[in-house]
Amino acid sequence: MTGPHAHVAWWAFLVHRLSGIALALFLPLHFIALGTALQGEAALQDFLRWSEQPLVVLSEWAIVSLLAAHLAGGLRILALEFLPWRGWQKTLAAIGAGFALFAGLVFALAR
Protein backbone atom coordinates (compact mmCIF):
# COMPACT_ATOMS: atom_id res chain seq x y z
CA MET A 1 0.00 0.00 0.00
CA THR A 2 1.36 3.44 -0.96
CA GLY A 3 0.18 7.05 -1.09
CA PRO A 4 -2.16 8.84 1.31
CA HIS A 5 -3.79 5.64 2.55
CA ALA A 6 -0.44 4.33 3.80
CA HIS A 7 0.22 7.71 5.45
CA VAL A 8 -3.13 7.67 7.30
CA ALA A 9 -2.63 4.03 8.31
CA TRP A 10 0.81 4.87 9.78
CA TRP A 11 -0.59 7.75 11.86
CA ALA A 12 -3.51 5.59 13.01
CA PHE A 13 -1.02 2.88 14.06
CA LEU A 14 1.19 5.36 15.94
CA VAL A 15 -1.72 7.05 17.76
CA HIS A 16 -3.13 3.65 18.73
CA ARG A 17 0.20 2.46 20.08
CA LEU A 18 1.12 5.63 21.99
CA SER A 19 -2.40 6.01 23.45
CA GLY A 20 -2.19 2.36 24.54
CA ILE A 21 1.09 2.96 26.37
CA ALA A 22 -0.35 6.07 28.06
CA LEU A 23 -3.45 4.15 29.17
CA ALA A 24 -1.33 1.29 30.56
CA LEU A 25 0.68 3.81 32.62
CA PHE A 26 -2.46 5.64 33.77
CA LEU A 27 -4.46 2.54 34.84
CA PRO A 28 -2.52 1.70 38.06
CA LEU A 29 -2.79 5.35 39.19
CA HIS A 30 -6.53 5.30 38.45
CA PHE A 31 -6.98 2.07 40.42
CA ILE A 32 -4.93 3.28 43.39
CA ALA A 33 -6.93 6.54 43.45
CA LEU A 34 -10.26 4.66 43.50
CA GLY A 35 -8.86 2.29 46.13
CA THR A 36 -8.81 5.20 48.60
CA ALA A 37 -12.57 4.53 48.98
CA LEU A 38 -11.57 1.51 51.11
CA GLN A 39 -10.76 4.09 53.82
CA GLY A 40 -14.21 5.61 53.40
CA GLU A 41 -16.02 8.27 51.42
CA ALA A 42 -14.02 11.10 52.99
CA ALA A 43 -10.71 9.65 51.75
CA LEU A 44 -12.02 9.48 48.18
CA GLN A 45 -13.42 13.01 48.51
CA ASP A 46 -9.98 14.25 49.66
CA PHE A 47 -8.45 12.73 46.53
CA LEU A 48 -11.13 14.29 44.29
CA ARG A 49 -10.50 17.70 45.89
CA TRP A 50 -6.78 17.29 45.17
CA SER A 51 -7.64 16.38 41.56
CA GLU A 52 -9.35 19.74 40.96
CA GLN A 53 -5.96 21.40 40.25
CA PRO A 54 -5.80 22.77 36.67
CA LEU A 55 -2.88 20.52 35.71
CA VAL A 56 -4.70 17.39 36.93
CA VAL A 57 -7.91 18.44 35.11
CA LEU A 58 -5.83 18.97 31.95
CA SER A 59 -4.30 15.49 32.37
CA GLU A 60 -7.78 14.00 32.84
CA TRP A 61 -8.92 15.68 29.62
CA ALA A 62 -5.87 14.25 27.84
CA ILE A 63 -6.38 10.70 29.12
CA VAL A 64 -10.11 10.72 28.27
CA SER A 65 -9.23 11.89 24.73
CA LEU A 66 -6.57 9.16 24.48
CA LEU A 67 -9.10 6.57 25.68
CA ALA A 68 -11.54 7.71 22.99
CA ALA A 69 -8.74 7.64 20.38
CA HIS A 70 -7.68 4.14 21.45
CA LEU A 71 -11.30 2.95 21.28
CA ALA A 72 -11.75 4.46 17.82
CA GLY A 73 -8.41 3.02 16.62
CA GLY A 74 -9.29 -0.38 18.05
CA LEU A 75 -12.67 -0.42 16.31
CA ARG A 76 -10.85 0.52 13.10
CA ILE A 77 -8.46 -2.45 13.51
CA LEU A 78 -11.32 -4.86 14.23
CA ALA A 79 -13.20 -3.54 11.18
CA LEU A 80 -10.15 -3.90 8.92
CA GLU A 81 -9.40 -7.41 10.15
CA PHE A 82 -12.90 -8.83 10.34
CA LEU A 83 -14.90 -6.85 7.78
CA PRO A 84 -14.23 -6.66 4.00
CA TRP A 85 -13.83 -2.85 3.95
CA ARG A 86 -10.16 -2.31 3.03
CA GLY A 87 -10.82 0.83 0.99
CA TRP A 88 -12.42 2.61 3.92
CA GLN A 89 -9.25 3.06 5.97
CA LYS A 90 -8.99 6.79 5.53
CA THR A 91 -12.64 7.43 6.34
CA LEU A 92 -12.46 5.19 9.40
CA ALA A 93 -9.32 6.92 10.66
CA ALA A 94 -10.99 10.32 10.17
CA ILE A 95 -14.08 9.15 12.07
CA GLY A 96 -11.77 7.87 14.82
CA ALA A 97 -9.95 11.19 15.14
CA GLY A 98 -13.24 13.09 15.11
CA PHE A 99 -14.75 10.86 17.77
CA ALA A 100 -11.69 11.24 20.03
CA LEU A 101 -11.76 15.02 19.73
CA PHE A 102 -15.52 15.09 20.31
CA ALA A 103 -15.30 12.98 23.50
CA GLY A 104 -12.39 15.08 24.79
CA LEU A 105 -14.21 18.34 24.13
CA VAL A 106 -17.46 17.17 25.71
CA PHE A 107 -15.49 16.19 28.83
CA ALA A 108 -13.58 19.49 28.87
CA LEU A 109 -16.72 21.60 28.45
CA ALA A 110 -18.60 19.68 31.10
CA ARG A 111 -16.03 20.41 33.85
Place this chain on the structure above:
Amino acid sequence: MSARREAQLWWMQRLTAAILALCVFVHLATIIYAVRGGLTAAEILGRTRASVAWAIFYATFVLAAALHGAVGLRTIAAEWLGLRGAAADFVATVIAFALAVTGLRAVVAVVIAP
Protein backbone atom coordinates in the same frame (compact mmCIF):
# COMPACT_ATOMS: atom_id res chain seq x y z
CA MET B 1 7.16 -19.01 22.06
CA SER B 2 5.25 -21.21 19.63
CA ALA B 3 3.28 -19.96 16.65
CA ARG B 4 0.20 -21.53 18.24
CA ARG B 5 0.71 -19.54 21.44
CA GLU B 6 1.17 -16.33 19.42
CA ALA B 7 -2.09 -17.08 17.58
CA GLN B 8 -3.88 -17.64 20.91
CA LEU B 9 -2.61 -14.30 22.21
CA TRP B 10 -3.68 -12.59 18.93
CA TRP B 11 -7.21 -13.92 19.37
CA MET B 12 -7.25 -13.01 23.06
CA GLN B 13 -6.27 -9.45 22.14
CA ARG B 14 -9.22 -9.24 19.68
CA LEU B 15 -11.66 -10.83 22.13
CA THR B 16 -10.66 -8.48 24.97
CA ALA B 17 -10.77 -5.56 22.48
CA ALA B 18 -14.39 -6.36 21.62
CA ILE B 19 -15.32 -6.60 25.34
CA LEU B 20 -13.41 -3.39 26.09
CA ALA B 21 -15.10 -1.53 23.22
CA LEU B 22 -18.48 -2.04 24.91
CA CYS B 23 -17.07 -1.26 28.38
CA VAL B 24 -15.32 1.93 27.18
CA PHE B 25 -18.52 3.21 25.52
CA VAL B 26 -20.37 2.79 28.83
CA HIS B 27 -17.41 4.26 30.78
CA LEU B 28 -17.11 7.36 28.55
CA ALA B 29 -20.86 7.97 28.75
CA THR B 30 -20.70 7.60 32.55
CA ILE B 31 -17.71 9.98 32.78
CA ILE B 32 -19.41 12.64 30.66
CA TYR B 33 -22.60 12.31 32.71
CA ALA B 34 -20.82 12.14 36.09
CA VAL B 35 -18.49 15.15 35.72
CA ARG B 36 -21.37 17.54 35.01
CA GLY B 37 -21.45 19.89 37.98
CA GLY B 38 -18.25 18.39 39.42
CA LEU B 39 -17.30 14.99 40.79
CA THR B 40 -18.06 14.09 44.38
CA ALA B 41 -17.28 10.91 46.30
CA ALA B 42 -20.89 10.76 47.53
CA GLU B 43 -22.18 10.82 43.94
CA ILE B 44 -19.72 8.15 42.71
CA LEU B 45 -20.28 5.82 45.68
CA GLY B 46 -24.02 6.48 45.60
CA ARG B 47 -24.00 4.89 42.17
CA THR B 48 -21.65 1.97 42.85
CA ARG B 49 -22.09 1.06 46.54
CA ALA B 50 -23.75 -2.37 46.95
CA SER B 51 -24.50 -2.50 43.22
CA VAL B 52 -24.07 -6.04 41.88
CA ALA B 53 -24.53 -4.79 38.30
CA TRP B 54 -21.71 -2.20 38.55
CA ALA B 55 -19.50 -4.73 40.39
CA ILE B 56 -19.88 -7.26 37.55
CA PHE B 57 -19.41 -4.56 34.91
CA TYR B 58 -16.24 -3.10 36.45
CA ALA B 59 -14.75 -6.52 37.31
CA THR B 60 -15.21 -7.59 33.66
CA PHE B 61 -13.75 -4.25 32.52
CA VAL B 62 -10.72 -4.61 34.83
CA LEU B 63 -9.91 -8.21 33.83
CA ALA B 64 -10.26 -7.48 30.09
CA ALA B 65 -8.09 -4.35 30.45
CA ALA B 66 -5.43 -6.22 32.47
CA LEU B 67 -5.10 -8.92 29.80
CA HIS B 68 -5.34 -6.48 26.88
CA GLY B 69 -2.79 -4.09 28.38
CA ALA B 70 -0.28 -6.84 29.19
CA VAL B 71 -0.52 -8.47 25.74
CA GLY B 72 -0.30 -5.05 24.06
CA LEU B 73 2.80 -4.05 26.03
CA ARG B 74 4.35 -7.46 25.25
CA THR B 75 3.86 -6.80 21.52
CA ILE B 76 5.35 -3.30 21.80
CA ALA B 77 8.33 -4.64 23.78
CA ALA B 78 8.97 -7.21 21.04
CA GLU B 79 8.57 -4.82 18.09
CA TRP B 80 10.15 -1.64 19.45
CA LEU B 81 12.63 -2.91 22.04
CA GLY B 82 13.41 -6.35 20.65
CA LEU B 83 12.43 -7.93 23.99
CA ARG B 84 11.12 -11.45 23.38
CA GLY B 85 11.11 -14.87 24.98
CA ALA B 86 10.61 -16.09 28.52
CA ALA B 87 11.70 -12.86 30.23
CA ALA B 88 9.27 -10.75 28.20
CA ASP B 89 6.47 -13.26 28.85
CA PHE B 90 7.24 -13.19 32.58
CA VAL B 91 7.09 -9.38 32.70
CA ALA B 92 3.81 -9.36 30.73
CA THR B 93 2.33 -11.89 33.18
CA VAL B 94 3.41 -9.77 36.16
CA ILE B 95 1.84 -6.68 34.53
CA ALA B 96 -1.42 -8.57 33.91
CA PHE B 97 -1.57 -9.73 37.54
CA ALA B 98 -0.64 -6.30 38.93
CA LEU B 99 -3.35 -4.59 36.85
CA ALA B 100 -5.92 -7.25 37.77
CA VAL B 101 -5.15 -7.08 41.51
CA THR B 102 -5.07 -3.25 41.78
CA GLY B 103 -8.13 -3.03 39.52
CA LEU B 104 -10.21 -5.56 41.44
CA ARG B 105 -9.18 -3.85 44.69
CA ALA B 106 -10.58 -0.59 43.24
CA VAL B 107 -13.83 -2.37 42.30
CA VAL B 108 -14.14 -3.76 45.84
CA ALA B 109 -13.42 -0.27 47.20
CA VAL B 110 -16.24 1.48 45.31
CA VAL B 111 -18.75 -1.35 45.85
CA ILE B 112 -18.23 -1.95 49.59
CA ALA B 113 -16.93 1.50 50.57
CA PRO B 114 -17.64 2.15 54.27
